Amino acid sequence: MNPALVRRAAAESVGSAFLALAIVGSGVMAARLSPHDSGLQLLQNSLATGAALVALIMALQPVSASFNPIVTAVERALGTIDTRTAAVLVAAQVLGGLAGTVAANLMFSLAPVTISTHERTGPGLWLAEVVATAGLLVIIFGSIRSGRADRVAFAVGGYITAAYWFTSSTSFANPAVTIARTITDTFAGIAPSSAPAFIAAQLAGGALGLVLVRFLYPQTPHVSVADAATDRKVRS
Template sequence: MIKRLSAEFLGSLFLGASIIGSGIMGSILTRDIAIQLFINMSATVFMLFLIITLFGPISGGHFNPVVTLADLFQKRMSVQLAIYYVLVQIVGGTIGVFIANLMFNRKAIDPSTYGRSGNYLFLAEVVATAGLILIIHLLRHQNRGHMTAGVLAAWIGTAYFFTSSTSFANPAITFARSWSDTFSGISLKSVPLFILAQVIGAALGVLLTALLTAEKKEEDVFA
């Protein structure tokens, strides 16, 4: 269990650090918001690919509480292990944000003032998270789990630009990002709305997977 939790901790730490660090770097390099977002997206996508590839064989490569909760719902892991996973994901992601702040000569704990609220952002997070869960579970059902790193990274990269929220899709990282008053931050008061949307999106992703993987019946006229 220690190896699995360590992998989840490190993966979450690297993910949190890459999201915040690349956001700060983008802000330093240019004032063009489109380029800043592209820099942020690129670093996030590459880091996701790396941590899922490296740590996936050890822990399953969750790094995200809704991924863990979806597995718990499907009885793929125990309640105790799921709790441990979520805790290390939150702690790892938050420490990663602290490290990113320090690497750019900022206070380690720098609460964000970047408010993100509105029904449109809520919908965006539902869509982004539903897609994430759907991808993971469909690939697993199709015995193509080895493709998860690339396909999931592609989804997040795409969702950065087609969703208004820029695709947080991760409660642990959403909370962690509230501790950096930078380009990639989110104010703590905006976090609950995002997390609620992500949980709903995860549930929708599970339901869509069940729909798409249901066994065919003899009376299925589309068979």
């Protein structure tokens, strides 16, 4: 494996780990600080997640900052990365997410792995994941392919914070995060039996998002998240 790919995989793993830490850790903290107010818990969880996304993308975008197998798959479909790179990055994202969840559990004096019992199922939730994922892709690639890659961090952080509230599923929109959240029986958890349908809905949302990106930006040069950041750095 070449050094550049190793660095990209490391960035994806670290970013995914801290994203899972933000989601799970803030969920535990919210549940402990506001045990009788689910609305306040969601507000605390969404603000922490959105803020963490802004910081992580800004810091890691020059190396690699997808943190999401669906985003990586769309980059592959658009021809900005090859199949081997995509596979390595997805593996790094999944492993990073799992490591972040274990760390979050340990930080709050829980067992490293606590299988979630939080069932999340039903057509409304699945539709929400399709919508959330498709919207996320439009936000990311719309920003990049319109020459505004420097605003991706803020666009994604703002979108995810809002999507926590306007989707019934609270916008997982990420298979790696979905898998990671199966091993924490806390506010942010999802039962393993519920995860496959969520991931299937996210894949459907990814396909829809890819169609929208290609339709809305048909003649825009193919540029990946990392390439856009690198190009901006060179020109500045």
